[in-house]
Amino acid sequence: MSKLVMHFSAKTLTSSTMAPHNMLTTRTARLAARLFRETLCFRCQRRLVSSSYPPTLTIGSQTYPTDSWTNTPSSILAAIPRKLHLQDSHPLALTRSLIESRFPRYTSHTTLPAVVTTHQNFDSLSFPPNHPGRSPSDTYYINSSTVLRTHTSAHQADLFRASNSPFLIAADVYRRDAIDRSHYPVFHQIEGAHTWSMSSSSIAEIRAETEAIPAPPVRIEVEDTNPPFHAQRNPLQAQHDPELTTAMAAHLKRSLEGLIGTVFARAPRPASQANEPIKARWVEAYFPFTSPSWELEVLYQGSWLEILGCGIVQHSILDGAGAGDRAGWAFGLGLERVAMLLFGIPDIRLFWSTDERFLGQFRGLGMEGAWPRFEAFSKYPACYKDVAFWVAEHTGSTAGGGGAGPAPSATTAGFHENDVMELVRGVGGNIVEDVRLVDEFRHPKTGRRSLCYRINYRSLERTLTNEEVNGLHEGVRRELVEKLGVELR
Template structure:
């Protein structure tokens, strides 16, 4: 993702009016609680451009940095909130956000910088930016203007926001990945196994309670039993079929259990044993009649 801000000199009668407008734009940027390590620019290694005055360079650069800091503050605080909602208690979630500016080189801006964020114990490079080169403005038919621009990798930011460990997952068509995310909502990625799962169906007739009503079982009830027998080797439990017999009136349910390990292949013998233990416990705990 790229962004830019342009001030056209022709829109102002004097340079002082232009500078006053840029200063007003800076003052209008909301303040953040970021801890900022700022840096200027080296006149030799990272020089300003001759077509901009010193004051123009200073103000445009200030506006650039305050804008990027506001963006970083919003993005990383959203990431903290999402992690807390997901149940994380890591120390970094309670630490103030720190950023630092580092001088850099890009062919389309001068002076140029990168902003880095202190995140989970290390400095992370977020985006490159700087005051736009005169040639770029001329080629954009903005010759008599001054501007700044930035570029940021959305995939990198998304990885931080959603806790995604591998960039290759963005090209995955696996529904276990795709279905974890909804529009306008930040949720932390839940890892899933790269090893194949093994599916078993459990079908049974439900018993009646003391009032003659058929027992009501839910996926959570079955999941509790499966977890007791299979632990972390159960990936999901879903109700896949439910019907009432037209002649007897008996009520039936079928649940599909997916057994899957995060770190190894599990054998059919293991799955059969866990599934049989679950079936037996269903009979003992709820009095169902297995089909």
């Protein structure tokens, strides 16, 4: 599911201080506003389509034809074999193993292919044809019917179809996004799902399973003031029996409370709080693919952190997978944000580092014993460069992927900020730490729009020379003109 709540783990690790009863209204309004803005952009969206793409792309052992939808650069393709969540003693692999340890009966899928069809990524989850998540501004297209998965849920329907067994999916996922210390175009998610027969006999089975879930290794105080479902705020699905949904919700919450206890038992806390219980709360939420839905927040270092999202799977998804006689729950979270919290890793780029000063700090770690906090090596100086340009704004049709027709050229379609991010990342790679819009204005006479972005060039491993940075920045300026059709100022 996309960063517009395509998936439970889409959010970055943020704090929230709102009262629980206000949070759903605020988030729903924020989501509606974001969807409206993104839909407007979607209508005029450009794609970074280059004639430099070869007729075919080979990814692993498979070869795919390219077309006017192809927008996946070689730098992203090169990340596919890395599989950080499977590398021995890597912080992401350790975090994955820690989460998996709470679900010993679940089948764990960790090697599912990154390339999926638009049907798997969107249609199987009932994405409408004009959903912003289908836009090439958000998604890496191999061709009009094939993408790099934007969420682990792309495999959900296939697994529901294949087996009734509960499962976990851990995988690398791909999204065009902003550039800063908490966003990267390749990141990792883990999700889980459990289903039961919709027969009345399942209720006793679910309750017995709930009672058998092991207690977490630390005490947890959980605030849960809302009912299992609510007609307006968090509705029960028409196909579901209220008692069955109540039983599934209790099983889901007990499972995830245990997960939170396991994770935060390893999170560093002041000695004065070592024996205090972990405080958590359930908050009603909205996700398009579950209902009712919730977020689980944890009070950590004085702030409420949104850790994961979950809910009762929409019956249409199970029905479409040939499992319409079953009901169940699903949850999802991001591995990077949990690992950053557990290990104190300040920059998401570090997970991709091959520097021994980073990797050596975690070598030999396992599920036994304490995990050390990351010790930063010398921070190298930043170099800031600004680039300002006039935007050529035109409109064009960009219906979602899946054989929707040819993509417009880069210089005739509308402007989207993710195009700038992708272009800068393509030129500077991991040397670019941050890109921010620092100025925007519209000329009062001509109506033309001017944007100014500030790029922070900083290597994690060495001091950059002026010549290097100037060369990279000149490359960014040149690409902006050639690929986005802007006029430099």
